[in-house]
Amino acid sequence: MQLTHETRKGPSALLRRIPRQSLVAGLVLLGALGLATTMATTEAILAPLWLLAMAAGFTLQRSRFCFASAFRDLFLFGSGQVMKGIIVGLAVSTIGFAIIMYSKVPSPGFEIFPSEAHILPVGLSTIVGGLFFGFGMVLAGGCVSGSLYRMAEGYVASWVTMGGILIGLALLSQTWNWWWEATISQEARLWIPSTFNLGYGGAVLLTLAALLTVFLIVLWWEARSGLFNPDIQVEKEPDDTFQQKLLILWRSIFVRGWPAVVGGGVLGVIGILMYMVHMPLGVTGELARFSNTIMSSLHLPPPEALGLSALGGCSALLGATGLFTHSFAVTVGVIAGSLVGALFANEFKLRFPRSAKRYVQALVGGVIMGYGSGLAIGCTIGAMFSSIPSLSVSGWVFGLSLSGGAFLGVKVIKRLA
Amino acid sequence: MELDVRGEICPYPMLKAVEAMKKLKGTDTVILFTDHAPCLSTIPPQAGRYGYTFQVEEIGQADWAITLKPKEATI
Numbered sequence: 001m002q003l004t005h006e007t008r009k010g011p012s013a014l015l016r017r018i019p020r021q022s023l024v025a026g027l028v029l030l031g032a033l034g035l036a037t038t039m040a041t042t043e044a045i046l047a048p049l050w051l052l053a054m055a056a057g058f059t060l061q062r063s064r065f066c067f068a069s070a071f072r073d074l075f076l077f078g079s080g081q082v083m084k085g086i087i088v089g090l091a092v093s094t095i096g097f098a099i100i101m102y103s104k105v106p107s108p109g110f111e112i113f114p115s116e117a118h119i120l121p122v123g124l125s126t127i128v129g130g131l132f133f134g135f136g137m138v139l140a141g142g143c144v145s146g147s148l149y150r151m152a153e154g155y156v157a158s159w160v161t162m163g164g165i166l167i168g169l170a171l172l173s174q175t176w177n178w179w180w181e182a183t184i185s186q187e188a189r190l191w192i193p194s195t196f197n198l199g200y201g202g203a204v205l206l207t208l209a210a211l212l213t214v215f216l217i218v219l220w221w222e223a224r225s226g227l228f229n230p231d232i233q234v235e236k237e238p239d240d241t242f243q244q245k246l247l248i249l250w251r252s253i254f255v256r257g258w259p260a261v262v263g264g265g266v267l268g269v270i271g272i273l274m275y276m277v278h279m280p281l282g283v284t285g286e287l288a289r290f291s292n293t294i295m296s297s298l299h300l301p302p303p304e305a306l307g308l309s310a311l312g313g314c315s316a317l318l319g320a321t322g323l324f325t326h327s328f329a330v331t332v333g334v335i336a337g338s339l340v341g342a343l344f345a346n347e348f349k350l351r352f353p354r355s356a357k358r359y360v361q362a363l364v365g366g367v368i369m370g371y372g373s374g375l376a377i378g379c380t381i382g383a384m385f386s387s388i389p390s391l392s393v394s395g396w397v398f399g400l401s402l403s404g405g406a407f408l409g410v411k412v413i414k415r416l417a
Numbered sequence: 418m419e420l421d422v423r424g425e426i427c428p429y430p431m432l433k434a435v436e437a438m439k440k441l442k443g444t445d446t447v448i449l450f451t452d453h454a455p456c457l458s459t460i461p462p463q464a465g466r467y468g469y470t471f472q473v474e475e476i477g478q479a480d481w482a483i484t485l486k487p488k489e490a491t492i
Binding site: 019021064066068069072073076077079081140141142155157226257259345346347348349351352353354358361362413414417 | 423424425426427428429431432433435436452453454455457458459462463466478479
């Protein structure tokens with residue numbers, strides 16, 4: 001791979017060539033730290049939540065950790081790169097989450113769940129939510145978290161998708177009570193340690209074994225589709241002096257994309273740290289709150305959502321008021337962290353799709369995905385990446401349904417090329 | 418052939434590159450212009466799969482030209 005680098009021109013030339021975007025990145029970082037101290041005066045844990053969410057956004061951006069592509073590229077290109085990253089992240093998180101949950105509820109019994117764990121109802125709502133979400137994210141070209149970090153990178157289509165997500169969440173709020181009566185009220189929250197009487201040890205082993213199985217299936221799938229990594233001809237960078245070594249370190253963190261497996265592992269650790277501070281990573285709660293606020297200001301307030309507040313996951317904070325809430329810190333923190341990542345990499349750029357078709361696709365995909373995320377009480381992060389490590393059955397059902405939706409989505413986007 | 422996919426959303430940059438390689442079957446070089454950074458790591462494995470070598474050149478800020486050459490070509 002040929003990359004232009006200015007190391008050969010000497011340090012003074014290098015200094016002059018510090019990209020303007022890196023300077024802006026520094027300013028954003030300073031502003032974000034300032035905001036952290038402001039938030040801390042509202043509530044102490046807001047500051048660590050905000051900073052960890054920024055780290056998560058930075059990681060998502062650096063490793064282009066796109067859950068939509070993880071599912072889509074399996075069907076479209078036979079590539080499992082990002083899916084393997086997700087599996088690694090889930091395995092890391094599972095162990096950490098289990099320890100945290102053990103400290104909260106040492107002996108798992110029926111109906112006693114560790115606080116803040118993403119143990120969601122399992123049933124038709126999970127399946128329909130997953131199918132909608134999987135289809136919508138493939139149509140839009142990014143899931144909820146993917147759209148958040150792409151918004152920060154300057155992808156205008158992702159802003160349109162975010163608009164769609166808010167509309168989808170608003171439509172769901174208006175119809176939630178129907179879903180509640182029809183199915184969710186009868187759905188059980190299945191927690192592997194208690195429901196199957198496995199305890200923490202058994203539940204962790206079962207989850208890890210299942211993850212390993214999926215990993216092997218992905219490997220088999222890649223081999224079947226004839227995918228292989230060619231020898232990449234990377235131009236060797238000079239790394240003799242301390243300065244050059246530092247530069248290489250800087251570039252591998254801030255400029256070059258991270259391998260998906262690294263991104264997944266780091267996200268897994270961040271998820272654990274967030275749960276240690278207060279709650280696992282989840283981004284749709286704040287979006288749902290935002291969507292409800294908009295609807296209320298349009299004099300179309302959503303009806304009181306039956307049963308939702310007791311379900312946990314991304315729904316737990318819907319009632320929170322004020323600007324600086326937990327979910328604000330987490331969701332907006334992801335955007336801020338992604339922005340810092342994109343700027344340091346000199347990758348921020350407004351990108352406008354050239355055909356009108358793409359805007360429609362981004363919007364419609366967003367609406368369908370938003371509706372699905374409301375129904376499943378979370379997105380690929382809240383209802384899967386934070387739910388499987390919570391040893392919840394819902395995360396697995398949601399993940400499987402996502403695959404089904406993504407498969408259908410791939411059929412459609414191929415025709416829209 | 419030249420393929421300008423700047424501004425395209427995921428997965429079209431990659432999909433169009435793959436379709437071009439499939440269609441040309443190694444008869445021509447594909448030069449892909451893209452502003453989509455993920456392409457830099459996702460296109461190489463696909464190039465290998467269809468018998469192409471690849472080379473990335475940064476031609477501007479978040480702007481790349483990816484040259485996909487058939488492996489056994491005399492072009």
